[in-house]
Amino acid sequence: MGRTLAEKVWDDHVVRRAEGEPDLLFIDLHLLHEVTSPQAFDGLRQAGRKVRRTDLTIATEDHNTPTLDIDKPIADPVSRVQLETLRKNAAEFGVRLHSLGDVEQGVVHVVGPQLGLTQPGTTVVCGDSHTSTHGAFGGLAFGIGTSQVEHVLATQTLPMARPKTMAITVDGELPEGVTAKDLILAIIAKIGTGGGQGYILEYRGSAIEKLSMEARMTICNMSIEAGARAGMIAPDETTFAYLEGRPHAPKGTEWDEAVAYWKTLKTDDDAVFDAEVFIKADELAPFVTWGTNPGQGAPLSASVPDPASYEDASERYAAEKALEYMGLTAGQPLREIKVDTVFVGSCTNGRMEDLRAVAEILKGRKVADGVRALIVPGSARVGLLAVEEGLDKVFKEAGAEWRYAGCSMCLGMNPDQLAPGERSASTSNRNFEGRQGKGGRTHLVSPQVAAATAVLGHLASPADLSDVPVAAGV
Amino acid sequence: MEAFTTHTGRAVPLRRSNVDTDQIIPAHWLKKVTRDGFEDGLFEAWRKDSEFVLNQPERKGATVLVAGPDFGTGSSREHAVWALQNYGFKAVISSRFADIFRGNSLKNGLLTVVLDQKVVDALQELVEKDPQAEITVDLQEREVRAEGVTASFELDENSRWRLLNGLDDISITLRNESDIAAYEAKRPAFKPQTVQV
Ligand code: SF4
Numbered sequence: 001m002g003r004t005l006a007e008k009v010w011d012d013h014v015v016r017r018a019e020g021e022p023d024l025l026f027i028d029l030h031l032l033h034e035v036t037s038p039q040a041f042d043g044l045r046q047a048g049r050k051v052r053r054t055d056l057t058i059a060t061e062d063h064n065t066p067t068l069d070i071d072k073p074i075a076d077p078v079s080r081v082q083l084e085t086l087r088k089n090a091a092e093f094g095v096r097l098h099s100l101g102d103v104e105q106g107v108v109h110v111v112g113p114q115l116g117l118t119q120p121g122t123t124v125v126c127g128d129s130h131t132s133t134h135g136a137f138g139g140l141a142f143g144i145g146t147s148q149v150e151h152v153l154a155t156q157t158l159p160m161a162r163p164k165t166m167a168i169t170v171d172g173e174l175p176e177g178v179t180a181k182d183l184i185l186a187i188i189a190k191i192g193t194g195g196g197q198g199y200i201l202e203y204r205g206s207a208i209e210k211l212s213m214e215a216r217m218t219i220c221n222m223s224i225e226a227g228a229r230a231g232m233i234a235p236d237e238t239t240f241a242y243l244e245g246r247p248h249a250p251k252g253t254e255w256d257e258a259v260a261y262w263k264t265l266k267t268d269d270d271a272v273f274d275a276e277v278f279i280k281a282d283e284l285a286p287f288v289t290w291g292t293n294p295g296q297g298a299p300l301s302a303s304v305p306d307p308a309s310y311e312d313a314s315e316r317y318a319a320e321k322a323l324e325y326m327g328l329t330a331g332q333p334l335r336e337i338k339v340d341t342v343f344v345g346s347c348t349n350g351r352m353e354d355l356r357a358v359a360e361i362l363k364g365r366k367v368a369d370g371v372r373a374l375i376v377p378g379s380a381r382v383g384l385l386a387v388e389e390g391l392d393k394v395f396k397e398a399g400a401e402w403r404y405a406g407c408s409m410c411l412g413m414n415p416d417q418l419a420p421g422e423r424s425a426s427t428s429n430r431n432f433e434g435r436q437g438k439g440g441r442t443h444l445v446s447p448q449v450a451a452a453t454a455v456l457g458h459l460a461s462p463a464d465l466s467d468v469p470v471a472a473g474v
Numbered sequence: 475m476e477a478f479t480t481h482t483g484r485a486v487p488l489r490r491s492n493v494d495t496d497q498i499i500p501a502h503w504l505k506k507v508t509r510d511g512f513e514d515g516l517f518e519a520w521r522k523d524s525e526f527v528l529n530q531p532e533r534k535g536a537t538v539l540v541a542g543p544d545f546g547t548g549s550s551r552e553h554a555v556w557a558l559q560n561y562g563f564k565a566v567i568s569s570r571f572a573d574i575f576r577g578n579s580l581k582n583g584l585l586t587v588v589l590d591q592k593v594v595d596a597l598q599e600l601v602e603k604d605p606q607a608e609i610t611v612d613l614q615e616r617e618v619r620a621e622g623v624t625a626s627f628e629l630d631e632n633s634r635w636r637l638l639n640g641l642d643d644i645s646i647t648l649r650n651e652s653d654i655a656a657y658e659a660k661r662p663a664f665k666p667q668t669v670q671v
Contacts, residue, residue: 016653021632024647026657028665036551038507047644052654058668064505078505085507096668117666129550129574145552145578147643155647157654161630163573193492194544197573227547229573247671250664258664293492293547314491314542321490411501432496432548434519 002268004165005234006200009140009265013123015157022159028122028139030152031108032059032095034086035413036127040150041089051093053156058117059090059097062107063413067376067403070100079414093153106379106405109133109347113217114381116246120235120262125152130347130429132223136216137243138235138265140200143224163229164274166199167267170207172281177462179357180215181349181427181446183207183279184222185287185297191277193295196228199275202267203233207281213242214353221348222429225294234266286461288334289431289444291322296431298334300449300461306330325433326441327421334459337443341424342373342400342454343436344447346410349427350378352385354447359391361451361462362398368457373400374416376408400454412437425453475583477640480612481564483537484605486527487598493541494548495575499557512557532605540597540609541568546575546586555582565611567618569594580633581643587611587618593625613637 223231418440
């Protein structure tokens with residue numbers, strides 16, 4: 001019987017398989033950041049162990065880093081200690097580190113692909129749940145906990161039980177103005193935040209094949225929000241074209257060998273998935289969340305749902321709690337929800353295409369009065385490219401704040417946070433209570449919806465902008 | 475890792491579904507560089523509410539958390555497990571756990587027990603009615619026992635063996651070092667390397 005893409009990549013990494021034990025998998029690439037690594041390095045030190053493969057390990061600073069005044073010492077002493085701890089550990093154990101101020105610094109999931117380190121058919125791990133992002137290249141990529149970080153540092157392997165596989169087939173054409181973010185939010189709303197649990201998701205179908213690499217990363221990034229540890233997309237010409245010429249992509253004959261191998265990485269026609277979900281791209285619309293988990297979403301044209309309409313008691317309770325926390329009432333049209341803050345950034349939507357889309361909408365327009373718009377590139381390199389293209393000027397002229405790279409308001413570990421009761425439209429991936437700051441309220445949206453929302457001051461899509469005149473002379 | 479064989483203790487009922495790791499331990503606690511001292515961060519936001527179940531005096535010293543479905547969703551932070559353990563929890567019972575959280579818990583010796591929602595409901599009712607009621611989580615027998623409730627649970631043999639013996643994964647893996655070396659020797663040259671180019 002044929003094998004799925006996930007099974008092929010899995011099988012190619014089995015170091016040891018024995019009855020009654022989880023498979024021991026080899027890890028091709030281990031990404032580190034300051035938050036989930038200190039206790040792991042401590043563990044190594046206590047046991048007198050080394051990092052087995054420093055040549056397969058790379059670290060960056062992202063979660064705690066400020067996005068303003070990055071040349072000054074970090075004001076928050078606790079954040080500073082965490083960053084200094086990573087710097088000390090990287091130096092002591094010989095791990096390559098891109099610190100704040102370095103052009104390769106940035107959100108760990110933006111940095112790996114951009115350097116060409118994330119490749120088809122590789123296993124990628126990081127102590128961060130959004131490691132699923134890297135599956136967009138047709139590798140197996142999953143978030144791990146700190147004990148596992150220590151395990152990979154010490155052994156370059158991980159014992160793992162093989163998850164089941166689920167195909168999510170998206171056929172057709174995404175309508176104008178509907179993005180990868182809308183698609184993944186719709187998928188999560190359909191299968192639920194636990195729907196992917198125990199599965200590796202494979203996104204496939206004609207609508208997926210048409211997506212750019214950056215859009216594919218947006219999709220795979222949020223696999224975890226559907227409960228799946230990993231999501232993947234078979235590599236194709238789009239993948240190869242993205243990789244070719246990147247600093248760590250194979251060169252010369254190695255490139256040819258690699259491509260020949262990568263081309264074998266597709267699900268066989270006769271392979272069987274453990275579960276299948278079908279989505280019609282043509283039926284999708286801009287999608288936003290109204291609640292406090294990423295599965296609580298609806299098309300922008302809809303209204304806040306009535307908790308009483310849920311049959312399942314715990315879902316009903318969750319919806320009630322969510323509306324209370326979000327300060328919303330059932331039946332309120334989503335379009336009428338006013339926001340204080342717009343956040344564009346994160347490993348979901350902080351790459352060049354996202355910034356370009358936002359700039360296109362903000363060009364010649366103004367951020368609405370009373371709205372704070374924060375635009376944070378996913379990496380220092382993305383920031384640099386955006387400046388080269390003049391996007392920073394567009395943002396500033398529109399009245400948005402242009403910042404340095406990092407996780408920023410995605411999780412509010414640095415000073416970029418919502419105040420209690422403040423409401424944001426955010427291109428990030430989690431709308432949990434307090435995620436963007438204590439008492440903050442988050443609506444997850446696409447970059448396009450974020451930009452239109454910034455201009456109008458309430459949740460909106462670019463189509464709603466037709467009556468807002470573009471400033472003369474632009 | 476401390477071994478887990480069987481544990482009996484009073485319980486805290488947490489009737490919420492989808493309790494994510496940001497609720498278990500908020501992000502600002504993640505700046506700590508140690509594995510201990512997280513107990514005050516556990517459910518920090520909810521604990522501001524005096525009515526919250528953890529604040530009720532009769533729940534003091536409870537060691538078993540009986541949670542709603544989909545407990546531990548969200549981020550991979552192992553701090554969530556440490557916070558539960560630092561607070562004093564030895565076991566968490568739910569009808570469904572998020573994968574990463576479950577993996578993390580078993581690696582740290584916090585036993586996460588999956589039971590049918592009906593059984594979880596029965597346990598919650600029991601401990602809501604009688605805060606002194608005790609729950610026994612028996613890993614030897616793979617069984618949860620409380621007044622009026624006896625339910626067996628599943629846990630793969632490998633995890634069970636590791637927990638019963640308190641073994642850590644790294645030393646187990648390093649027994650197979652030669653397998654790792656053999657794999658490395660035949661790994662294709664085109665695979666990525668992080669050394670600066
Ligand atoms: S951008 Fe957000 S989701 Fe991504 S790694 Fe940073 S904190 Fe996590």
